[in-house]
Each structure stands twice: as structure tokens, then as C-alpha cells.
Amino acid sequence: MRRKGITGIVMAGLAAAALIFMLAPLALVVAVSLSPTIGFDLPKNGLSLRWYFALGPLDEFWRALGVSLRVAGIATVSAVVLGTLAALAIHFGRFRGAEVVRLLVLSPLMLPGIVKGIALLQAARLFGVMDSFALLLIGHTVLAIPFVMRTLTASLSGIDPAIVDAARTLGFSYPGAMLRIVAPNLLPGMFTGAVFGFLSSFDNYSISLFVASVRVRPLPIQMIQYLDEGADPSIAAISTALIVLTAILLLLADRAVGLKRVAAG
Amino acid sequence: MGGEARRLDSFGRAAVSLFAVPPVVFLIFAFVVPLCVVLGAAFLDGGGVSVSRYIAFFAQEGNRTMVLNTFVYGVVTALVCAALGFPLGYAIARAGRRMQVTLIVLTFLPLCTSIIVKAFAITLILKSNGPVNALLLMLGVVDEPVRLIFTRTALFVGSMNAFLPFAVLPVFAVLAERGRDLEEAAASLGCSPAFTLFHVVIPTAFPGIVAGFSIVAAQAISAYVVPTLLIGDRFRVLARGAYDSYVLNDRAGAAVAATILLALSLAVVVCANRLSRRAERPA
Numbered sequence: 340m341r342r343k344g345i346t347g348i349v350m351a352g353l354a355a356a357a358l359i360f361m362l363a364p365l366a367l368v369v370a371v372s373l374s375p376t377i378g379f380d381l382p383k384n385g386l387s388l389r390w391y392f393a394l395g396p397l398d399e400f401w402r403a404l405g406v407s408l409r410v411a412g413i414a415t416v417s418a419v420v421l422g423t424l425a426a427l428a429i430h431f432g433r434f435r436g437a438e439v440v441r442l443l444v445l446s447p448l449m450l451p452g453i454v455k456g457i458a459l460l461q462a463a464r465l466f467g468v469m470d471s472f473a474l475l476l477i478g479h480t481v482l483a484i485p486f487v488m489r490t491l492t493a494s495l496s497g498i499d500p501a502i503v504d505a506a507r508t509l510g511f512s513y514p515g516a517m518l519r520i521v522a523p524n525l526l527p528g529m530f531t532g533a534v535f536g537f538l539s540s541f542d543n544y545s546i547s548l549f550v551a552s553v554r555v556r557p558l559p560i561q562m563i564q565y566l567d568e569g570a571d572p573s574i575a576a577i578s579t580a581l582i583v584l585t586a587i588l589l590l591l592a593d594r595a596v597g598l599k600r601v602a603a604g
Numbered sequence: 605m606g607g608e609a610r611r612l613d614s615f616g617r618a619a620v621s622l623f624a625v626p627p628v629v630f631l632i633f634a635f636v637v638p639l640c641v642v643l644g645a646a647f648l649d650g651g652g653v654s655v656s657r658y659i660a661f662f663a664q665e666g667n668r669t670m671v672l673n674t675f676v677y678g679v680v681t682a683l684v685c686a687a688l689g690f691p692l693g694y695a696i697a698r699a700g701r702r703m704q705v706t707l708i709v710l711t712f713l714p715l716c717t718s719i720i721v722k723a724f725a726i727t728l729i730l731k732s733n734g735p736v737n738a739l740l741l742m743l744g745v746v747d748e749p750v751r752l753i754f755t756r757t758a759l760f761v762g763s764m765n766a767f768l769p770f771a772v773l774p775v776f777a778v779l780a781e782r783g784r785d786l787e788e789a790a791a792s793l794g795c796s797p798a799f800t801l802f803h804v805v806i807p808t809a810f811p812g813i814v815a816g817f818s819i820v821a822a823q824a825i826s827a828y829v830v831p832t833l834l835i836g837d838r839f840r841v842l843a844r845g846a847y848d849s850y851v852l853n854d855r856a857g858a859a860v861a862a863t864i865l866l867a868l869s870l871a872v873v874v875c876a877n878r879l880s881r882r883a884e885r886p887a
Binding site for chain 1: 614615616617618619620621622623624626627628630631634635636637638639641642645688689691692694695696704705707708709710711712713714716717718719720721722723724725726727728729731733735764765768769772773776777780781796797798801822825826828829832833843846847850855858859862863865866869873
């Protein structure tokens, strides 16, 4: 269509290089996890699921996975409830300080993870809360709320608050109007927010680093220990599983609202 | 609509406003109070507010190096990511429909992949019998495998890899809606593609480029896993210092390091936003 010239070629080349640079390490991890040898090599003579089977008897891995799934699951549900309440109040409610509430809900996103972790730990010590699981839940819920709030704000921006008044004149009660007219429009946004909230909790290390204990240790912390100890390629198998899980969740989120909308928001 | 219904609506709105109470109460206890506790641990000393801990902190040369390391590491990583993220973000914004969706998903995948997995992947790429060394040997650049891991090269290349996806999507977000018409107008007026790039595309994309820079800088400044796994104690950063203080049970030390880290990341982000706003204002 257009003459792009050398500039166009250089730009396209840089874009392709950036894409390959981002994806190559992930592809390498997948390949290494399928290699039959122990030296973190690329598979040469055929593929093997050996490192996946090696995960079977690895008790501490399964325990860590269980902790991560439970924490991320409960934190995500809590974050969806709290984030939805906040988003609805800001969009439909009329009260002073709505902007302050919005900032408060979004601000955990801007704060470095390590700072959140240290803050939570020091407050917990001060108030005598020593239960690792409870602290993980609290910290990860704080982490996940902004993601829910952000995607919901994007979904809500398409809904005119007057639609509730319109539904009222048609005979709906106020809660009925919210439930029947507004809620169905929010479900895709809630789901996408939940996906990003879940991933942020499931992958979090910066808060867990401070509040995890030897018995209650989420997967990322366990993985850091494996890497410190110089593990075998089982770590590549775990990593591959995480990459696949991420890909599946992203494709589901793409189905729900379209990642393009998330990216453009 | 009768007066009664209207009164009911204002009641409904007031009721919806109350939805804000549970999240606000939760965040005050789970987020605001802990932050105040950290600030207290850093600034309260013997009953009064004091900066004595900061003076003691900066008196040690190791700590000064750590702050400088963190700053340089964050800014350099963010600059390179912003520069590399721009062409890809631009390409995604101007791609055809199907291609665009594919590219967006392919950018989200490394964006959402665990940072630990990405750091581990970099160690695989850079190890002495890894692909980079194989390439260097094949090209005859080196005669025997060079140690890449636990060097500054490893740290910076690895960090750029881990944080690059965050610099791509903000550029896409800005260029998806804007700039296409201007580019076509410039082209039809006979501007060269290079002229259009520097005088139309980059100025339009600038807020997105700066946003990408800010996100990467904030993340790199507070990064713990990537520096720990790729270079360790040869290049100490604040996040690592804060964690070490915590391990040594030095509550005030951890709070001081954490607040400096927070101030550093806020300062870089605020400066970047200033720059972006000044650039947007017409000269």
C-alpha cells in the first residue's frame, strides 16, 4: 500500500527482534523441560517427560502448589468482591471523596512489592498476627484488588449511570435494576480482573518472601529455593507448567473481554 | 416519575455509595496502617521524629553504592526497554486485525509469566554451554565459552528481557487510537518515512513511551528476584538490602531501605511524567 522505505524495514526488524527477544527464553524453558538429559540441555535425541514424572514424589512442590492455589483462589474471590463493591460505589454512588477512594483502591499497584511485604510483616508483628496463611491472604488480596477495579472501571465506562434511572421508570426496583441491568454487563470485566488478580497472586514473591513460613510456603518461594540450591531440570518442568497455565488463562480472558481492550485501557 | 420514586432513587444511590465501606475499611487495615507502621519504624526514634537512621544509613559507603546501583539499574533498564518497546508497540498498533490480536496475546504471555520463570530462563540462555555462548563460538568472537552469568551483562540483558513486555502495551494503547490519520497525511504530503517517524509517530507515541519507561523503572527499582538470581551480591540493590535487613531482624534498617526504595521509584515516575507533560504542551 505505502512505500515504507528503509525506515519501515528497520522499524519492522526492531519490532520482530523485540518479540523474539521476549519469547525466546520461554521457548527455551519449554524445550529444556522436554530434554532427557540432566544438564539443562536442548533435547538432542528425542523428547522425554522424565522431568515431569520427577515432580510426582516431590512433596514440598505439591505442598507449595497447594498453598499457592488456595491463597490465590481465596484472595481472588475476596478481591473480586471488594473491587466490585468499590467500582460500583464510585460509578453509581454519589458521595464526597469518591476520587480518594479510587486512588486508595488503585494505589497498591504503584507501591513496590518489597515495600508492601515489609509493611505487612511489620504491622503484623506489631499487632501480634503471626498466622502465615492469613497474612498471605491479606497481602495478596491487597495486591489483586487494583486489577479487578481497573478492568471493572473499563467495563463500567461503557454503562451510562442513567440506565439505572431508565430501568426504574420501567418499574424495576433499584437493587433489581442494578442486578438485572448492570451486573450482566460487568461479568466479563469481573472475570478478566479475576484472571489478572489470580496471576498477580500466584506469581507473587515480594510479599510472600516476608510473610511465608517454612510450613506455609507458596510456589514462587519454593522455586527461588530450588534455584538457589541448583535444582535439576524439574524446575524447567514446573516453569513450563506455569507458562501453559498463564497462556490458558490469557486465552480465556481474551475470550471474555478481548485482551485488546485490556491493553488499550 | 413521581416524587416518591425520585426519593427512592436518591436512597438507592446513597445505598450504592455505602458499597465503598468494606473495601475502604479493608484497605485501611491491610495497606494504609502497615505503611504507617513502616514510616514510623523509619522515622520515629526514641519518642521523636528524626532522620538519624537515614544519616547512619548514608554514612556507610556500601549503602551509598547500593542506592546508586538501584538508581542506575532502574533507569538504564527502563530506557532500553522504552526504546525497544516502542517499535513493537507501534507495529502492533498498525498491524491488521488478526495479526494484531496474535501480537497482543504474544506480548501478554511474557508479561504475565512469573518473573522467577523468566529469570531462570535467562540463566539457561547465558550459561557457559548455552545458546549465546554457542553463537559466540560459532561466529569466532570467542575461542572458549565465556562466563556470562553473574556478570553485569547478565543482569542488564536479563532485566531488559523480564521487563520489556511492560513497555510495549502502553505505546500500543496510545497509538491504537491516534496518529494514523496524521501519518497518512504526512505521507501524502510527500514526507519521507523517516521524517514521519521522528516528527509524527514518536511525538504522538511519547506519552505511551514515557508510561512504559515509568512502569519498567518502578519495577526494576524494586526488583529482588532478577538481581538475586542473575548477579547476586556482586551488585547489591535496595530490595536485596531491605530483605537482608529483615533476615537479620533489623526492623528499622528494613524500613529505612524500603522507604528509600519507595522514594526513588516515586521520584523517577514523577520526573518522567513531568517530562511527558512538558513535551505534550505545544512549544
